[in-house]
Amino acid sequence: MKHAWATVAKVADWLGPDRSLTERIALFSAMAVVGPSFEPGLQPRRTVHQAVATGVISGATLVTVTVAQSSIEAFGRVVSRGRSDHMSLMRRALGTAAVNAGVAALGYGVARLLPSRHDESLRRGLVRVAAQRIGHAAVITTAAGAALAGLDAIERRSPRASWVNHVPIAIPAGIAVASIHIVRVRREMDRQGDPPASAVSAFPSVALGAIVGTGVWVIHIGERTLARVVGVAVRRFVPQMTPLSWPVGHLVSASVIGGGVYVAYLFVLRQAEQGGVAMEAAHQTAVESASVSGGPGSIIAFADLSREGRRFVNMALSSEDIESVMGAPALREPIRVFIPLASAVTPQERIGLALDELVRTGAFDREVLCLASPTGSGYINYVMSETLEFLTRGNCATVALQYSLRPSPLSLDRSATGVDQNRALLFAISGYLRALPDDRRPRLVLFGESLGALTLLDAYYLRTTQAMEHDHIFGGLFLGAPEATRFLRSWRSLTDTVDPDGRLVEVDNFYEYEQLRLAERRPFVVVNHHDDPIPKFGAGLIVRVPTWLGDPQDRPAGIPRSTRWRPLTTFVLTGVDLVNAMDVIPGRFTRRGHDYRTDIPDFVREVYGLTATPEQCEAVEKALREREMRWARQRVVAEQFARAKEAIARELTTWGVLDG
Numbered sequence: 001m002k003h004a005w006a007t008v009a010k011v012a013d014w015l016g017p018d019r020s021l022t023e024r025i026a027l028f029s030a031m032a033v034v035g036p037s038f039e040p041g042l043q044p045r046r047t048v049h050q051a052v053a054t055g056v057i058s059g060a061t062l063v064t065v066t067v068a069q070s071s072i073e074a075f076g077r078v079v080s081r082g083r084s085d086h087m088s089l090m091r092r093a094l095g096t097a098a099v100n101a102g103v104a105a106l107g108y109g110v111a112r113l114l115p116s117r118h119d120e121s122l123r124r125g126l127v128r129v130a131a132q133r134i135g136h137a138a139v140i141t142t143a144a145g146a147a148l149a150g151l152d153a154i155e156r157r158s159p160r161a162s163w164v165n166h167v168p169i170a171i172p173a174g175i176a177v178a179s180i181h182i183v184r185v186r187r188e189m190d191r192q193g194d195p196p197a198s199a200v201s202a203f204p205s206v207a208l209g210a211i212v213g214t215g216v217w218v219i220h221i222g223e224r225t226l227a228r229v230v231g232v233a234v235r236r237f238v239p240q241m242t243p244l245s246w247p248v249g250h251l252v253s254a255s256v257i258g259g260g261v262y263v264a265y266l267f268v269l270r271q272a273e274q275g276g277v278a279m280e281a282a283h284q285t286a287v288e289s290a291s292v293s294g295g296p297g298s299i300i301a302f303a304d305l306s307r308e309g310r311r312f313v314n315m316a317l318s319s320e321d322i323e324s325v326m327g328a329p330a331l332r333e334p335i336r337v338f339i340p341l342a343s344a345v346t347p348q349e350r351i352g353l354a355l356d357e358l359v360r361t362g363a364f365d366r367e368v369l370c371l372a373s374p375t376g377s378g379y380i381n382y383v384m385s386e387t388l389e390f391l392t393r394g395n396c397a398t399v400a401l402q403y404s405l406r407p408s409p410l411s412l413d414r415s416a417t418g419v420d421q422n423r424a425l426l427f428a429i430s431g432y433l434r435a436l437p438d439d440r441r442p443r444l445v446l447f448g449e450s451l452g453a454l455t456l457l458d459a460y461y462l463r464t465t466q467a468m469e470h471d472h473i474f475g476g477l478f479l480g481a482p483e484a485t486r487f488l489r490s491w492r493s494l495t496d497t498v499d500p501d502g503r504l505v506e507v508d509n510f511y512e513y514e515q516l517r518l519a520e521r522r523p524f525v526v527v528n529h530h531d532d533p534i535p536k537f538g539a540g541l542i543v544r545v546p547t548w549l550g551d552p553q554d555r556p557a558g559i560p561r562s563t564r565w566r567p568l569t570t571f572v573l574t575g576v577d578l579v580n581a582m583d584v585i586p587g588r589f590t591r592r593g594h595d596y597r598t599d600i601p602d603f604v605r606e607v608y609g610l611t612a613t614p615e616q617c618e619a620v621e622k623a624l625r626e627r628e629m630r631w632a633r634q635r636v637v638a639e640q641f642a643r644a645k646e647a648i649a650r651e652l653t654t655w656g657v658l659d660g
Helices: 002-015 021-032 047-080 086-113 122-157 159-166 170-192 202-237 239-276 306-314 319-326 347-361 382-391 412-434 451-460 465-470 486-493 510-516 567-581 600-607 614-655
Strands: 335-339 368-373 396-401 443-449 473-479 504-507 524-527
Touching: 021 047, 021 122, 021 170, 047 086, 047 122, 047 202, 047 239, 047 567, 086 122, 122 567, 202 239, 306 335, 319 382, 319 614, 335 347, 347 396, 347 412, 368 382, 368 412, 368 451, 382 396, 382 600, 382 614, 396 412, 412 443, 412 451, 443 451, 451 465, 451 473, 451 486, 465 473, 473 600, 504 510, 510 600, 524 600, 600 614
Parallel strands: 335 396, 368 396, 368 443, 443 473, 473 524, 504 524
Antiparallel strands: none
């Protein structure tokens, strides 16, 4: 029997050596939050996306709980004065439980003094949420501390049962809680009629849980090892800080992990910018039209246009394209002006180049002049520009100023530059238009999608929709405007001030726009799909319940009724939804997430005041799908052909047939 007890003790120690209360609570919390991460979001998730979301939520919980609880545990050690006899260990456990009970009461008290408000600052909200989270963790630690005190008493009375105090129950208990929650989530989804949160069947779910658990364990081991090394160094070189060595160690290890994440982020930025200027095989040849930037006579070099700029000018419609679809002669050859970052150092210089290009191409002599603000990478929706060119039969011009080379999620730090550029260009264009006779003045319209909508709308932040009309703007179409768009925030909270005449409307689709439209025209339209996470994702999700997660029975189609708001979980899951919302297939237009291609033709026609017969509208929509598919196919073929040529050249070089 004695050998059996020894064997059990060795197995327990092998599975998990003696760990502090902080580590046990952190591991339990990290595994317990896995359950809520399986709640449905705005978009369906694949297995890999579910793994990323679960890993981020679990890892963040592990780090934050460890840092917070290690500080509380350090205070408990100060109270126990570092004694290590059996009675002192028991007293220390009870003391830690008492300290955590006090911290829990304090945390809940602070949270109660700072109730949620829709107009509160982010700092205030973060204080409230942090107090609540610390309170929750402290409650769990209080119960665990009391339980450990009981285990210490058992060990003191029966040394053979000491293995009980070493059994690694944190992760199994956390997994049990997570499993119970997942079952509840599935049942609530079925009851509310929500679609599955992810395409994960039973076996992948088990595998996913094992992978996540292993990942959390590895992160924990690394963080714990580094924290111990730092703690030993603190006790050795700064003895007076010995009581704080453990929390200092955890703080340093968390900082190292954060630093590693930041370095990885910088690497991603560099890779994204290199991709933003890359020369695509399908767009290597300079355009021959003088009506676009980079063409003959242009002051913009074709090589400077960036990847999206070259796509934009290459895809301009020809007169033959327009005539074949519209069934009528083209009136003009469309103008496309694109000013890339590489064209000039300062925004002022780029604005000057834009005006020069507009004058050179004769853009102010066209029926419609469109100022399009691109997304972070410089992308301008092909469906919009081609619809405009079809419906005007080429009698239009589109101008865009690039402000970043990265995808929109990585370009938020460049949005201020985009706003300033658009504001200055609008001022310059409106000034130019004022000097023209009314019968020669083109119809100025605005277009922005995603971050492009933010950088264009925020050019009028602290101004009104009346100011837009004073600048001779005929209409504006803004798609998938991010939650951080300040103009929309002020419009929603101060509608009577920002939009006294009701010129701006926000809708989900064209049918809804038609139903809301009054006898008087609504010239400015924001289209945000209910299931698009981009207009909903922001730091506010961490601190308060968003309006779109209100009463489940009042939620619009596309927002799951079974989903509940949780500070970190909702924020991360909505962030993962951003990736899935932009998952589009060339040539297949669907009204889902951040895909607005189906909406664009109707809104462009209506908002920009264009006319076409039903037959022409049908022909345009068919041509838009076919052209997008054809261009996507050409890019894939050209890219694969270029790679094959490079591979052949490398192989021949190794044979000595070609010179290296």
